[in-house]
Amino acid sequence: MAGSVKFEGFSATETQDLVRAFELMKDGSRKAKTALLGGDLSAFNKWFDSTGTRSHLMKVSTIIKEVDDAIQNRSITFANASGNKVDKEEGGLCGYVWLIQTRSPGDAFSSAAHFGSGMRVMMVMRTHRTLGDLAETMYHELSHKVGGTKDITYKKATCQGNASANPQLAALNAENYNLFLREYLS
């Protein structure tokens, strides 16, 4: 089954960038999965567990694999979230908008955000600068959607610090996943 991607509500210029960023992410995701499942743990050690115990290797590998499966095989729609009301109270402040308040408080994940067999991912363009940033944002959002990751911290230094001080938090935090992906973007 071949995957497909759609972009909804973006300008022509934005869509061009998003298409290129998606291809960049797709390539990076495949490389990341291949490395991890092939036993190359250099990026894993850096972003998820530098203690050497590999205690969360299974969990992280599963998320990396499932996100990659979604990217390669599923139908994904990225929708422009700029006009929506963003719930920044729930689940932490996701700089890229992951929670969209579609109904009432406590019902943020309504059926409006999930339909059919495909996946719908909300994005805001203004927070992005480079194609790499966009690729990372898509991956960050997909880690929430597919892997159930949380927003614990967006700070790069804290993300890396958690890999040594608290690998459990690193394995749960969405930003750690896009920083991991960054190691494989070219």
Ligand SMILES: [Zn+2]
């Ligand atoms: Zn997030």
